Amino acid sequence: MRRPVTCLVVVLLATAATAGGGEPARSLSDFGPIGTPAEATETFRKALAALGESGGVLLIPPEAPAGWSHENVSQALRRDPPPPAPAKGWRAGPGVTVLDLRGGSLTVSVPQMTGWKVVRTLRMPPGDSLPHWGYYPAMEIENNIVHGASSYLDWLQEPVKAGADRRFYVPTTRGIFVGQFLNVHGGQGYGGGVSRVWVKALGYDAGTRKPYFIADTTSDHERGAIVHNKNHTQPLVMTTNANAANQTFDLFVKRHHYACGDAYLVATDFGYMGDVHSAAGDENGVCYATYIRSLTNVFRARVQSVDPDKGELVYTGATNAETLANTRPLINLNPKKAITEGRALIVSPDSATDPEAGGGRGLDGKAYPTTLVDGVQKGAKELRMGGLIRGDRDCPWTEAVIGRFFAVDEPTELVKGNLRRWYEITDLTANADGTKDLRIRRFWWGAKSAGSPTLFDPENYSRDGHLRPLRYIIAPGAYPCDLSRGLTPGGPSAGVAGRTTLVLAPYADRGTPHDFAAGDPIEQAIGPDPFKPIAFRAFLWDEVPGAFPSPVFDIVNMGTVPRDACIAIRGGPTTLEEAAKTRMRRPAWGSMLALESAADVGLDCKADFADAAILLRQPNRPQTLQWATRGGRRTSLGVSPQTGDLEVRGGNVDAGGAGVVRAGGLSATGTPARNLRGIAVKVAAGATSLAVAFDPPEPDAAYAVFVEQSWLTARAVTQQTEKGFTVVFDKPAPEGATLHWLLVR
Incomplete structure (x- = not known):
């Protein structure tokens, strides 16, 4: 897969050397002295002038001054006729391609107008074709990141004094290796200057059970200083410095x-x-596709040999050796070195990352919420993830388990049926009743102390009134820190002979009976707490207002036929009954759309809608609009799928002084009233009763009716049925008498 890069050099040195009929490749030293930057600049000018009329390739040899820079702007536009006459024709003049061989890599400066063009024509002869599926690119870049790159950022746990062979205590040495370049700040966070240290060794303090690395430093470093280095090792970078007006696509x-x-x-x-x-x-x-999937083809092998002094492990009989990484632990699966006795209760914190979530229902009347505690930086708070892992009296846990790895070993908590999620144990508390509590390491913008993992099945959490003892396993393990002799990228699953040596960061069980040994089965764990990749992200840093209403997503149908939808969100179960049968007993989405920023309008409907602005189809149950109120209550507005009635739950209806119009009836029950009132109903002179007929009839006679007549008399409502009622008067009605009535169910 490196053929395109090799061919690039060959093409540039050979084929492109005579581009446009120009001279073969020439060295800069052919045109004059290049011993100093000034000499090289003058010689470079002469070389471009000499090659400018014919074009060609100019080589900058390795012995040219290291700090010297050049700019290839030799190519010019040729007009016909020449300026200042108006042009009737034009073309790019001959170009010079500059190949800079300094610094151990090849830098290509292409002609400023015509650039560099790769042409591949796929025109196979009749009777032939490309084989089964596959990819056949015009150019391919293979970027193998094996060892030497970094992605580490965390906080110093103890202060460090300037000097040689200093110990730098960090929350985790995951991602740290010998020979690594690390930035260690002197003050809190990024403050107090920075030392660029070289990692000399990794260590594990058996007394404090804390990891550290050793390095020389010329500065003092406070507790809470940031240790970091993050390298970008992308296969392709395109940079455009657009200082002149133009219209372009960086990728088209x-x-x-x-x-x-x-x-x-x-x-x-x-x-x-x-x-x-x-x-x-x-x-x-x-036009844009992203496929995000969890990979589960983990590395498995057996230990061939171990050198505890060097921290080296040689494996054999591997599968998926190409998936090895230096930020996931290597777990020792020898059952004789594992702890499985007893059972563990796991209590949910409700939220592992929200200190205001409350902590759930808890255990023995106590909640275990996520909290904010004093961090290693002065005045700063740090997340302490809540929850609880409690082993029963039969769990033989001692402080020796700190530094090993914990996994829930229930079938409902395994990935793909056979993969455990392993969490490093950071602390143990022995309780007076013989039970023990563990804390584990999780990652949330740095290594964090956590009380429990996130489980697949919410029914596996324990709480008062619902105890769920779980099988578990505690196993020894360690983080690989150097894979340079341990794998061949893209190589065979079993690995390559001579590249099966892993260097391990120091670990708690090194040199003990629980250490790795020949014959032990091993597995590299999957990440138990993945930050799921984001399919699309747009960060905006606008500083100047403008007249154009620029959207982040601009979707315009310029065609003559409609599309079904602008955005379609699919996947997962469509009913809550189906969701309850999934592993986590939840729908596929927490929220279809989360609006977490202030705005002038939340949803702005500016056009006509042939059917509805918002259509709640209610295929299975009422779909309500809900408003959260103080005290954790909610008020909902919905429509009954059966009756079509508008329903308010959880609060009253306050019209704010406005009236209610076109009401057909009032009912305090689930039975609607079909009649509301009669106004100025005429009563015949001399009448001692009046029969009022409903149109339409009421569902039944279970209603109250209130009557007021226009003359002084006693009255009574009699013969009340679903079809109407009769009013009887003590005194006959005078001329022009009327009556009002009001019905309430």
Whole structure:
């Protein structure tokens, strides 16, 4: 897969050497002295002038001054006729490609107008074709990150004085290795200057059960200083410095899609003429596609040999050796070195990251919430994840388990049926009743102390009235810190002979009977707490207001036919009954749309809607709008799927002084009233009764009716039925008499 890079050098040195009919490749030293930056600059000018009329390739040899820089701006536009006459024709002049061989790598400076072009024409002869599926790129870059790159940031746990061979105590040595370049600040956080230290060794303090690394430093470092180094090792970087007005795409892909077949484009002009969809299994034409999946093909092997003095482990009989990494622990699966006796109760904190979540229902009347505690930085708070892991009296846990790894060993808590999630044990508390509590390490912007893991099945959490003793396993393990002799990227699953040596960071059980030994089965754990990748992220740093209403997503249908939807969110169960049958007994999404920023309008509907602005289809149960109120209560507004009645739950209806219009009836029960009132109902002169008929009839006679007549008399309501009621008067009605009535159920 490195062939394209090799071919690039060959092409540039050979084929491109005579680009445009120019001279073969020339060395800068052919044109004059290059011993000093000033000499090199003058010689470079002469070389470009000499090659400018014919084009060619100019080599900057390794012996050119290391700090000298150059700029390849030799190529010019040729106009016909020459200026100042108006041009009738134009073309780019000959270009010079500069190959800089200094610094141990190749830097290519291409002609400023015509740049560099790679052309691949796929035109196979009749009767031939590409083989089974596959990818056939015009250029491929393989980027193998094996050893030497860093991604570490955490806080010093103890102060460090300037000097040689100093111990730097950190929450975890996961991701630290010998020879690593680390930045260690002197003051709190990023304050107090910085020392660029070289890691000489890793260690584990058996007395305090804390990890550390050893390095020389010329500065003092406070507790709470940040230790960090993060390297970007991307296979391709494109940088455009646009100091002149222009219109461009940093990445532009244009595909004329005249035939059928899948296509995935970024920053595209996607022209299509065929039906696009060609066969079963097609996924349509996709302008931007991201597929995020958890990988579970973990490394497994047996220990061939161990050198405790060097911290080296040689493995054999491996599977998935290509998946090894230096930030996931290597677990010793020898059952004789594991602890499984007894059972553990795990209590949920409600939220592992929200200190205001409350801590759940707890155990023995006590909640175990996530809290904020004093951090290692002065005046700063640090997250202490809540929850509880409590072993019963039969669990033979001692402080020796600190530094080993804990996993729940229930079938409902395994990944893919056979993978455990391993958490490093950081603390143990022995209780007076013989039970023991563990704390584990989880990661949330740095290593954090946590009381419990996140379980798949919420029914596996224990609480008062619901105890769920769980099988568990505690096993020894260690973090690999150097894989340079341990794997071949993209190599065979079993590994490659001569590249099966792993260097391990110091660990609690090193040199003890629980240490790795020949024949032990080993497995590299999956990450138990993944920060699930974000499919799309847009961060905005606008500083100047503008007139144009610029959206972050701009979706415009310029065609003559409608699309089904602007955004479709799918996946997972569609009913709560189906969701209750999943591993976590929850729907696929916590929220379909989370609005967490202040705005002028939350949802702005500015156009006509043929059917509805918001349509709640209620296929199975009422879909309500809910408002949270103080005290944890909620008020909901919904519509009964059966009756169509608008229903308010949890609060009253306050019209704020406004009236209620076009009401057909009032009811304090679940039975609607179909009649509300009669106003100025005429009563015949001399009448001693009046029969009022309903239209439509009431459901039954269970209603109250209130009557007021226009003359002084006693009255009574009689013969009350679903069809109406009769009012009897003590005194006959005078001329012009009327009556009002009001009905309430």
